[in-house]
Amino acid sequence: MGTLSTFQAGSGYQAWLGYRQLLPGDRFDQYAVFNRIHVTETDSVIQTAVSELTHGLEGILGVKPEFAEQGKHAIAIGTFGNNPVVDRIVTAEKIALIGQEGYVIITDKKNACMAVGAATSNGVLYGTFHLLRLLSTGSDINELDIVDNPINRLRMINQWDNMDGSVERGYAGESIFFKDNLITEDHGRIRDYARMLASVGLNGIVINNVNVHKVESKLITEFLPDVAKLAAIFREYAIKLFLSVNYASPIEIGGLTTADPLDSDVRQWWKEKTADVYAAIPDFGGYLVKADSENRPGPFTYGRDHADGSNMLAEALEPFGGMVIWRCFVYNCKQDWRDRKTDRARAAYDHFKPLDGRFMDNVILQIKNGPLDFQVREPVSPLLGAMPSTNQVLEFQIAQEYTGQQRHLFYLIPQWKEILDFETYTKGKGSPIKRIASGSVHGNRLAGIAAVSNIGDEMNWTGHLLAQVNLYGYGRLVWNPDLTAENIAEEWIKLTFGDNENSINVIKNMLLSSPAIYECYTAPLGVGFMVTPHTHYGPDVDGYEYAKWGTYHYADWHGIGVDRTLATGTGYTSQYNSPNFERYESLADCPDELLLFFHHVPYTHVLHSGKTVIQHIYDTHFEGVEKAERLVTEWYSLAGTMNEVLHKQVAERMEEQVEHAKEWRDRINTYFYRKSGIADKAERLIYS
Numbered sequence: 311m312g313t314l315s316t317f318q319a320g321s322g323y324q325a326w327l328g329y330r331q332l333l334p335g336d337r338f339d340q341y342a343v344f345n346r347i348h349v350t351e352t353d354s355v356i357q358t359a360v361s362e363l364t365h366g367l368e369g370i371l372g373v374k375p376e377f378a379e380q381g382k383h384a385i386a387i388g389t390f391g392n393n394p395v396v397d398r399i400v401t402a403e404k405i406a407l408i409g410q411e412g413y414v415i416i417t418d419k420k421n422a423c424m425a426v427g428a429a430t431s432n433g434v435l436y437g438t439f440h441l442l443r444l445l446s447t448g449s450d451i452n453e454l455d456i457v458d459n460p461i462n463r464l465r466m467i468n469q470w471d472n473m474d475g476s477v478e479r480g481y482a483g484e485s486i487f488f489k490d491n492l493i494t495e496d497h498g499r500i501r502d503y504a505r506m507l508a509s510v511g512l513n514g515i516v517i518n519n520v521n522v523h524k525v526e527s528k529l530i531t532e533f534l535p536d537v538a539k540l541a542a543i544f545r546e547y548a549i550k551l552f553l554s555v556n557y558a559s560p561i562e563i564g565g566l567t568t569a570d571p572l573d574s575d576v577r578q579w580w581k582e583k584t585a586d587v588y589a590a591i592p593d594f595g596g597y598l599v600k601a602d603s604e605n606r607p608g609p610f611t612y613g614r615d616h617a618d619g620s621n622m623l624a625e626a627l628e629p630f631g632g633m634v635i636w637r638c639f640v641y642n643c644k645q646d647w648r649d650r651k652t653d654r655a656r657a658a659y660d661h662f663k664p665l666d667g668r669f670m671d672n673v674i675l676q677i678k679n680g681p682l683d684f685q686v687r688e689p690v691s692p693l694l695g696a697m698p699s700t701n702q703v704l705e706f707q708i709a710q711e712y713t714g715q716q717r718h719l720f721y722l723i724p725q726w727k728e729i730l731d732f733e734t735y736t737k738g739k740g741s742p743i744k745r746i747a748s749g750s751v752h753g754n755r756l757a758g759i760a761a762v763s764n765i766g767d768e769m770n771w772t773g774h775l776l777a778q779v780n781l782y783g784y785g786r787l788v789w790n791p792d793l794t795a796e797n798i799a800e801e802w803i804k805l806t807f808g809d810n811e812n813s814i815n816v817i818k819n820m821l822l823s824s825p826a827i828y829e830c831y832t833a834p835l836g837v838g839f840m841v842t843p844h845t846h847y848g849p850d851v852d853g854y855e856y857a858k859w860g861t862y863h864y865a866d867w868h869g870i871g872v873d874r875t876l877a878t879g880t881g882y883t884s885q886y887n888s889p890n891f892e893r894y895e896s897l898a899d900c901p902d903e904l905l906l907f908f909h910h911v912p913y914t915h916v917l918h919s920g921k922t923v924i925q926h927i928y929d930t931h932f933e934g935v936e937k938a939e940r941l942v943t944e945w946y947s948l949a950g951t952m953n954e955v956l957h958k959q960v961a962e963r964m965e966e967q968v969e970h971a972k973e974w975r976d977r978i979n980t981y982f983y984r985k986s987g988i989a990d991k992a993e994r995l996i997y998s
Contacts, residue, residue: 326506347384554599601640638676830933
């Protein structure tokens with residue numbers, strides 16, 4: 311058992327696994343009937359489930375459950391064919407519906423017992439966590455009859471942790487995995503993290519940054535014994551460990567003079583090192599690779615392409631059942647932005663689409679949700695679904711790099727829901743992103759969703775306590791993309807703060823309104839970036855670090871926006887299937903929220919809302935500040951209804967958000983007033 315329960319409630323360390331004790335009453339009486347545990351299996355994952363169920367029941371009921379030889383007044387957990395109580399309660403028809411990671415939860419009222427059954431130990435663990443979720447949120451369990459399978463096969467977290475202890479795009483402290491170029495010995499905290507991930511159904515983790523330095527390259531050699539210890543921890547929670555690798559490792563740590571993927575010595579080096587990894591970690595998941603982007607090495611150096619590079623690694627992993635996850639974040643960061651035909655948004659599609667069908671079966675392309683870089687607003691990447699003969703994984707970013715860096719409130723689930731529900735028309739109607747991510751549109755063997763983690767070594771894990779909902783929500787949404795943002799939010803609030811109805815409503819409304827509020831006072835109408843170079847925090851309209859020869863958004867005194875049309879611009883719109891192509895290509899039909907992503911327009915252009923572009927910019931930036939101030943008021947209304955320390959944690963972040971929103975408002979509005987020379991119709995003070 312991990313150590314979550316040993317920290318005081320006010321720290322936020324327990325996250326959504328606090329297992330708050332129920333007061334006597336109807337639900338308590340209902341739950342107290344099942345005060346024993348029946349289990350017959352001893353493998354490590356089943357024992358993890360037993361430990362969690364014991365801990366959870368003790369927290370909720372206030373009494374440690376006993377172990378039972380029979381099923382009466384017991385919760386029986388186990389795999390089909392190995393627990394007689396489970397086998398008695400679960401019918402053959404239900405067993406036939408359960409996949410490798412699914413589970414069934416059934417209440418047998420007649421015999422006063424309950425079963426959590428699954429085809430595998432992993433499914434038992436997920437079912438146990440779901441039962442505890444139901445108990446912790448006060449659900450009626452008298453008539454439970456649940457059959458649940460995950461929609462996505464791969465449900466992964468990517469840590470961007472460096473071995474010096476820093477976290478790239480980390481906003482919650484230092485790494486929990488590494489310190490001073492060594493692997494940490496604080497396995498208790500890592501175990502607690504594994505427990506959190508398993509509780510929401512995640513099954514894979516990459517523990518190091520995709521930008522791999524020389525010291526991290528040694529994770530597959532010198533540091534491999536310590537990596538194996540971490541793999542053993544995650545294995546108990548049904549999570550496979552992966553590693554990011556440096557494409558140039560044969561040169562940097564292998565003593566070779568080349569990393570050419572077609573060189574026989576290079577191929578042999580990777581085969582030998584991969585065999586060593588599997589000797590230490592038999593269930594190792596595979597490699598994650600960032601190549602040929604932002605000065606990272608890759609096959610382009612040798613005149614090869616991404617298929618050549620990834621297939622070399624896939625060949626080394628194939629005998630062991632491992633996979634290569636190859637990121638499609640590839641573009642020329644040194645391109646000349648004065649040329650308006652140059653377009654970073656085109657890069658992933660242009661590089662990878664022609665290679666469809668050339669990748670080995672154990673290669674998966676990892677594609678960001680948008681064509682740029684996790685912006686507040688950008689369209690869905692057209693590469694998703696565009697390669698029917700190639701495995702793909704959708705990549706999200708839980709870390710709020712461009713959405714407030716966990717100092718501003720931004721509930722990411724509504725944004726992700728929009729993306730997952732987006733209709734690509736890649737095989738006609740009925741081809742939304744969620745079916746592409748699951749592999750069901752093209753019948754891909756390997757598919758799923760990955761996301762950049764938002765945790766660090768701060769006591770409450772995420773810096774901003776309310777940012778915990780994004781990690782929780784990511785796991786729940788990846789398990790089932792049809793869950794609603796409202797339901798996920800309510801679930802998390804009850805688990806974290808309890809069942810006070812007013813608190814649930816206030817916090818839920820804050821979460822659901824937060825994305826629109828943040829978008830109001832930051833980059834308008836899908837233009838993107840406008841952030842301080844390198845840190846990506848705070849307003850700087852011309853600040854994008856790779857736009858060295860001009861602004862990214864092409865704002866001048868005439869207008870603003872990037873012409874990405876086929877008719878007169880970069881041609882990016884042509885990467886979409888019809889009717890998305892026609893919708894984005896047309897100035898008249900393009901959605902307002904993406905207008906400046908696809909079109910360069912004068913400031914006097916009238917939006918569908920009836921406002922001009924310049925007036926929209928002024929109005930939304932004032933409105934964003936007003937709504938951010940309202941969030942503070944709403945949060946302070948909850949004082950006295952929760953732990954005082956927890957309330958203060960959030961209050962401090964919310965107050966900072968308001969002050970920062972004012973800075974965004976003043977700098978953005980001043981910039982465009984000066985640039986356009988057009989006054990605010992409402993005659994508010996713009997100039998600062």
